[in-house]
Amino acid sequence: MQTIALIGNPNCGKTTLFNELTGITAYVGNWPGVTVEKKEGMWNNIKVLDLPGVYSLSPYSPEEKLSRRYILDEQPDLIVDVIDATNLERSLYLTSQLAELGRSVLLVLNMQDLLEREGIVIDTKRLSLMTGCPVVSISASKGIGLESFKKEVEHALKENKAPACPLFSNYVENLLTTIIEDDYLHLIPSGRPQRWAAIKLLEEDELFLSSMPPIPEAFAEFLHQAKTNLRLHFEDDPEAIIIDQRYKVAEHIAKHCQTKKFQKKRFNFDTIATSRFGAIPLFIAIMGAVFYLSIGLVGGYTTGILENFFAYLGSNLSILLDSLGVFPLLSGILIDGIIAGVGSVLTFVPQLFVLFLLLSILEDCGYMARIAFIMDRLMRTIGLSGKSIIPMVIGTGCSVPAIMSSRTIEHQKQRELTVLVTPFIPCGAKMPVFALMLTYFFPGKWYIAPLIYVLGILAVIITGLLARAIDKHKEKNAFILELPRYQLPSAKNVYLQTRERTLGFVAKAGTIILLSSVIIYLLSSYNFTLQSVDSDDSMLAIFGKFISPVFIPLGFGFWQASVALLTGIAAKESIVSTLSVTMGTQALSSFFDPASALSYMTFILLSSPCIAAISAMAKEFGNRKKLLYALIWQTGFAYLTALLIRMLAMLIL
Amino acid sequence: MIVMILSNIVVALLIILMLWYAVHTIRKQRKEDGCGSCKKNSAHSCPSSGCKGCSYSNKCH
Numbered sequence: 001m002q003t004i005a006l007i008g009n010p011n012c013g014k015t016t017l018f019n020e021l022t023g024i025t026a027y028v029g030n031w032p033g034v035t036v037e038k039k040e041g042m043w044n045n046i047k048v049l050d051l052p053g054v055y056s057l058s059p060y061s062p063e064e065k066l067s068r069r070y071i072l073d074e075q076p077d078l079i080v081d082v083i084d085a086t087n088l089e090r091s092l093y094l095t096s097q098l099a100e101l102g103r104s105v106l107l108v109l110n111m112q113d114l115l116e117r118e119g120i121v122i123d124t125k126r127l128s129l130m131t132g133c134p135v136v137s138i139s140a141s142k143g144i145g146l147e148s149f150k151k152e153v154e155h156a157l158k159e160n161k162a163p164a165c166p167l168f169s170n171y172v173e174n175l176l177t178t179i180i181e182d183d184y185l186h187l188i189p190s191g192r193p194q195r196w197a198a199i200k201l202l203e204e205d206e207l208f209l210s211s212m213p214p215i216p217e218a219f220a221e222f223l224h225q226a227k228t229n230l231r232l233h234f235e236d237d238p239e240a241i242i243i244d245q246r247y248k249v250a251e252h253i254a255k256h257c258q259t260k261k262f263q264k265k266r267f268n269f270d271t272i273a274t275s276r277f278g279a280i281p282l283f284i285a286i287m288g289a290v291f292y293l294s295i296g297l298v299g300g301y302t303t304g305i306l307e308n309f310f311a312y313l314g315s316n317l318s319i320l321l322d323s324l325g326v327f328p329l330l331s332g333i334l335i336d337g338i339i340a341g342v343g344s345v346l347t348f349v350p351q352l353f354v355l356f357l358l359l360s361i362l363e364d365c366g367y368m369a370r371i372a373f374i375m376d377r378l379m380r381t382i383g384l385s386g387k388s389i390i391p392m393v394i395g396t397g398c399s400v401p402a403i404m405s406s407r408t409i410e411h412q413k414q415r416e417l418t419v420l421v422t423p424f425i426p427c428g429a430k431m432p433v434f435a436l437m438l439t440y441f442f443p444g445k446w447y448i449a450p451l452i453y454v455l456g457i458l459a460v461i462i463t464g465l466l467a468r469a470i471d472k473h474k475e476k477n478a479f480i481l482e483l484p485r486y487q488l489p490s491a492k493n494v495y496l497q498t499r500e501r502t503l504g505f506v507a508k509a510g511t512i513i514l515l516s517s518v519i520i521y522l523l524s525s526y527n528f529t530l531q532s533v534d535s536d537d538s539m540l541a542i543f544g545k546f547i548s549p550v551f552i553p554l555g556f557g558f559w560q561a562s563v564a565l566l567t568g569i570a571a572k573e574s575i576v577s578t579l580s581v582t583m584g585t586q587a588l589s590s591f592f593d594p595a596s597a598l599s600y601m602t603f604i605l606l607s608s609p610c611i612a613a614i615s616a617m618a619k620e621f622g623n624r625k626k627l628l629y630a631l632i633w634q635t636g637f638a639y640l641t642a643l644l645i646r647m648l649a650m651l652i653l
Numbered sequence: 654m655i656v657m658i659l660s661n662i663v664v665a666l667l668i669i670l671m672l673w674y675a676v677h678t679i680r681k682q683r684k685e686d687g688c689g690s691c692k693k694n695s696a697h698s699c700p701s702s703g704c705k706g707c708s709y710s711n712k713c714h
Contacts, residue, residue, distance in 0.1 A: 324660035325661075327661055330661060510675060510678070511679050512679065515676070
């Protein structure tokens, strides 16, 4: 079977093209760094691979290493170089590196629909002549040009023609020719062209050198002398010289193939969205509006209606089952277990749907990437990478993919710190708990919901500052984030993301929540001799009373709340269903007061995440000890913060 | 009496069906999130075959 690999700069539309070709609905985001894993799919009996976005094949970041390793080791039959047509010159830098590999390359100019608006004209015939690669223009998001793409792929696979190798200055070319003539170059692993290997030797590419036998002394001496001469000639180090040579090639080709018309300066929203003083207030205002619309407006209407519906369903079913003589055990499991537990979670579906919809729109229109830009400086001040904001934004949906996306961070300590703090950002699963508490204890005070996010961000900052203070070897790195252009959100992307998140929530209600509701009902209705008892004497109560004293200082030292926290380890939504089954949501106010409700929300927000997120953390840390420290820190920090919040709330409220 | 027996059987079956569905779905999801979606395909190369399993565990084969 033939294989084609999609490669290109971040956010150039590879995953959109991959989805169009394969019919797979892989997550597409309007920001760089969405794809951190390689994805596979089938298209016309051809295996299609979507590789993470890279700016070069130099192995600096994990995704660059992954893409390069795949291209070199797996040797796809055709490399499809997806180019953002509005950023031709920058994209051609990667093209020049791909051409050095001597494999068949197809250039795909994506986003051709935006060229006219940007006043850009590209001579595709000339581009093809200068690069030696076939060129095709498409718009993956609009499905334009896919027929031509198909023909070009078939043609390129049939021809299997290597592209033209980019030529550097005479001085560098002469040097490369001399290096290639040495016998040592015959030892390179198969599939690596000699010219490419010679460049890697000049660049002192560690990944390449580690795959080669030791360099003989005479040749090492020659290389050393060659690099010294190169330094003297160009007054720069060899790696920088090669980068400069490649950029010159890219600039030369772009200059001859592309013409730009003068464009009138238009109003740019970024003058507000990324400004020093306006950015943060705008962000708070936007997030406030999102929560007002979802939890305040929609939640305010629908929560009561759905609660009444499930209560009506439960009471009528109870009457019916009683009249039919159904055993109390069975009717109890069905009504007080399943309907009460699952129903209490499903109550929040409409407001979460609106929340997920609005967050998806913000992501797809390109605003979320601006938040990364705004937070970059702050993140670096607290010892995190600017890239750390990306997992945190993804974490508003679910912590599992968010933790995984931290792989794009190059430095290990920054990556591990990001994994540690990402669960502080409230995920969608925690929302029902917050919505429940807000509905009962803070009706109409919708502004508390964004404050939960602010608290999560504060937890990130405090943890970062502490980690930075402890760490003696501070890592510093520049964060280059390309701001994606603003676009009208694609209905398809928004629909897919909202559907995935909402269905995921409903699916949890029908699986984990259902199971835990039945177990909680049985444990809270029977004692250890399996006699039906009042819930206060049940197995669950005995166990809950054992751990609940720990939470007395936090204001929720009763067994129902403690047990709910434990079930929350399976899935955070379980907290709502457990509270509903053990005490009934209507009775919440006889257990909690506003101060202890705030303290409970704080503890849930900051304590250890669910088991799926813990597994993801374990994988990213790769070390049980580190995971244990992380969980202890999260839970300990949650405890202290919840205590502080309760004390403050008791003073204020 | 028959109505009572039948009602109990129907309710019990309904609960069992829901529990079975929940367990079945969780197991299926675990497989997908684990290596189940990748193990069948020996052509996949771990750890980066792109299957869901590989994104959670380093190798499936």
